[in-house]
Amino acid sequence: MAAMTETRTPGPGDGGAAYVLDRAGLDALVAALRARGRTVVGPTARDGAIVLAELESAGELPYGWGVELEAGHYRLVRRADGAAFAHSAGPQSWKNFLLPQRVRQWTADREPDGRLTVRAERHDPASYAFLGVRPCDLRAIAVQDRVLLGGRHRDDAYSARRTGAFLIVVECTEPGATCFCVSMGTGPATGPGYDIAMTEVLDEAGHRFLARAGTAEGAEVLAEVPRRPADAATRAAASGSVAAAADRMGRTMPPVSLKALMAGSLAAERWDDVAARCLTCGNCTMACPTCFCTTSEDTSDLTGDHAERWSRWDSCYDLDFSHLHGGPVRASSRSRYRQWLTHKLGTWYDQFGSSGCVGCGRCIVWCPVGIDITEEAHALHQEALARGAAPEETP
Incomplete structure (x- = not known):
């Protein structure tokens, strides 16, 4: 290997x-x-x-x-x-x-x-x-x-x-x-x-x-x-x-620390804009080559004498993904999109030491409403610049 x-x-x-x-x-x-x-x-x-x-x-x-x-x-x-x-x-x-x-x-x-x-x-x-x-x-x-x-x-x-x-x-x-x-x-x-x-x-x-x-x-x-x-x-x-x-890349990310940008944008107004478009269908997570979330489901036959446990793909866009006693932690599409993007580009570093995004563009292509991860990152960067809180540019 x-x-x-x-x-x-x-x-x-x-x-x-x-x-x-x-x-x-x-x-x-x-x-x-x-x-x-x-x-x-x-x-x-x-x-x-x-x-x-x-x-x-x-x-x-x-x-x-x-x-x-x-x-x-x-x-x-x-x-x-x-x-x-x-x-x-x-x-x-x-x-x-x-x-x-x-x-x-x-x-x-x-x-x-x-x-x-x-x-x-x-x-x-x-x-x-x-x-x-x-x-x-x-x-x-x-x-x-x-x-x-x-x-x-x-x-x-x-x-x-x-x-x-x-x-x-x-x-x-x-x-x-x-x-x-x-x-x-x-x-x-x-x-x-x-x-x-x-x-x-x-x-x-x-x-x-x-x-x-x-x-x-x-x-x-x-x-x-x-x-x-x-x-x-x-x-x-x-x-x-x-x-x-x-030299012919179709998209770019803003030339700043994406981890710092995500950490400083949790209250950004842009999340409301993307939430108005996002269907929370989870297509981006299914197409993403690094998303790894799974859940377990149990099945049994009609007699009750045979049962199986299966692992299957899950998505942080699923309303039940963050369900705890009393209801889901992230009930709004705003909170679920923000969770996905800030984890992929930001807190993934804290967990695994690298970004969770590799720049393949699948999430852009296979989003049914055409939400673009690079466009959202640039919008968050511009909003941070407007409030004087943008992270320094990367060399």
Whole structure:
């Protein structure tokens, strides 16, 4: 499993060992991973969107497809070229595989003699290979690792899926209109934590992928596929494409400490404005690659002799999420949106040492009324400036 470290990972333009794969090499890469017994999951065009699904071959990748994004808007569009990874984050994230929406925790059965037998669910280790992980989503996986693998409250089901997962990151060269990973420090170039990193290059010299290993297993897999040493022109094209993507981000966050901004904006008038638009549907939390909240629900059969406990995704927008004796703590849409935003951008630092936002823009795209997290942060910043209480700008 590729794990997050503090060491710097070489980028596409660095002088470290790198190779060039063509489309046949990408096919061989998928075949090599499947031959190792791994379930390869990657993007494919299906049902009018780029979705994550099991791949039997690299031919199922969305060659020639891109996306058109805006607040509350997503469209799959044809591209003039045959790029496989020239699309932004889709409706799913890798959370759908590492932290599925519904997981059984235990079963209980009443035996004929009246005794009750409780069996904890066994979570067998999975053997995933994720192909096409974006740098922002790589950071999101690291965030969920910190939440679900660290501390006293380890999630065994998550651990079984995450341990041994093989991560192939594809650096972003086509940011969407709702992307703001540069503001969050999560892309478009990749950080540490991958097994293989690739940058897609498509120019007059052909369609190819600059690849480099981040782990020993990544190097072993690359050694099994047709490849050639990276040439200077491919390195330069890859580095230039990633740098250009950083300059084409569709959104930004205000250049201040977001943690300080959130802490100083609890009584801001802007919360009333967003509350008038928010449906508290929870779409943003379902699409977010780092939201991790779950609840437990118990079920039984009609005889009462068999019962099960399941864990399923929950949302802080749910009225019952903060329910205590006497009623919910956060009864208004104002308080629930404020809880989500201030936790994601502010108090997440206090709990986990980082932001809970990676700048993927999914919450903007999949909000049915088009509420934009970056617009709200800028509005809060402007309101703080107007009252002379804005935090200092970040360097």
